[in-house]
Amino acid sequence: MSDSTHTGPMLAADGTPLKRSLRRALRAQKMRALALIAPLLIFVLLTFIAPIVDMLFRSVENQIVGNTLPMTVEELRDWDATEVPDEQVFRALFFDLFLAAEAKEHTKLGSRLNYEKSGISSLFRTSGRDMNDIGEVFQDALEGIDPAFAEATTWVEMMSGGAGAEPNTRLMSNQIARLEALEATTFSGDAEFLPGAAISDILPNTARAYAAFAAFTQFVDGKSVTKEEPWEAVYAALALDLEDPATKTALENYAGPGADSLRAATAATLPPIAMREAFFESNKDWANTTFWETIKTYSPPYTTGYFLNAVDMEKTPQGIALRSEDERIYGILxxxxxxxxxxxxxxxxxxxxxxxxxxxxxxxxxxx
The missing domain is CATH 1.20.5 (Single alpha-helices involved in coiled-coils or other helix-helix interfaces)
Known part of the structure; x- marks a missing residue:
């Protein structure tokens, strides 16, 4: 009789190593347990965790300023807050606010910033109503020079560059993307109108303003740009381009659609472009630097302003500071x-x- 000593790993009944079999059984138990609690876990994630995450994101999200006033925010980047911004900032504000007023989004921006600075809501509301009047001055002048400027077909042919002209697809795509950000939506379908590359180089402000008008007309209003007279802002943009000596020189050799009308406009005397004074006439509070400080301070896409408000503090161009005594309510509460x-x-x-x-x-x- 001989003794046999087993020196290998301990085996399970099916011949597999016992440790491996135990790990497999334990893993199967864990998977069954997870499957049992999965419905409850999904329910908690969807009804409890997800709303909390969304609420936390909204507590720092602040994209409304940049989406509504993108050009103004860019112009304010180097503003030192020592005095009222210059003419360039007000020109950018005019085009930004004109589009926002057409989309009925300017009042939302005013309401948002009014949490930070009382009175700014009425500032945007009243000025939004005056944008058409500011641009109408240039519309009347250009239509007086050449009645063709009042025709929708004239603008379509002139800004497209005519049949066979190279299109500026990037400009149109940028304006559609800007409109999507402003409207917080996504548009489908191809653009009916594409600005010409050549005329976009000669009249950059006009091309941008007309592309914004065309995108809004097609995707928001659901109308054809070939049947709609441009916004007053387009006329203001053309007047802005025509005051540049380089534009006048370029138009001398331009032979595209509307060349004669454009040259006639360059030879005429157009109203001076003084957007700064126009905004002051619309609302004197535009001369108040504190309102501009608020716009610049809350222009980044994310902010800690909501949390600071909860402790009676605020963001300023100089940093974080306590609010004035008459505005400190949360500490008292x-x-x-x-x-x-x-x-x-x-x-x-x-x-x-x-x-x-x-x-x-x-x-x-x-x-x-």
Missing amino acids: FQRTMFMSLMITFSCVALGYPVAWILANLPSRTAN
Whole structure:
């Protein structure tokens, strides 16, 4: 009789190593347990965790300023906040605010910034109504020079560069993307109108303004750009381009559609472009640097402003600072809440402890 010693790994009944078999069984148990709690886990994620994450994101999200006033924000980047911005900033504001007013989005921006600076809501609301009047001055002047400027077909032919002209697809794509950001939506379908590359180089402001008008007309209004007269902002953009000596020189040799009308406009005297004064006439608060500071301070896409407001603080161009005393309300409310909470707590202790002590020390026959 001989003894045999087993030196290999311990095996399970099916011949596999016992450790591997145990790991497999344990893994199967974990998967079954996960499958059992999966519906509850998904329910918690969708109804509890996801709303909290969304709320936390909204507490720092602040894209409305950049989406509504993109050119203005860019012009304000180097503004030092020592005096009212220059003419270039107001020109950018005009085109930004004109489009926002057409989309009925300027009041939303005013409401958002009004949380940071009281009075700014009415500033955007009143000025939004005056954008057409500011641009109408240039519209009347150009149509007086050549009645063809009042025709929708004239503008389509002139800004497209005519049949066979190379299109500026990037400009149109940028304007559609800007409109999508402003409207917080996505548009489908191809653009009906594409600006010509050559005329875009000669009249950059006009091409951008007309592309914005064409995109809005097609995708928001659902109309054809060939049947709609351009916005007043397009005429203002053309006047802005025509005041540049380089534009006048380029138009001398231009032979595309509308060349004669454009040369006639360069030879005429157009109203001076003074957007700064026009905005001051619309609302004197545009001369208040604190409103401009608010716009610049809250122009980044993300902000800590909401959290700072909760502790009576605010963001300024110089950094974080306490709000003025007449605006500090949350600190007072917090102090009152803490005072009432402590008073109620101590009152409960003062009333409850003696009763509890008496009950604890009563004889057992009378304690109940």
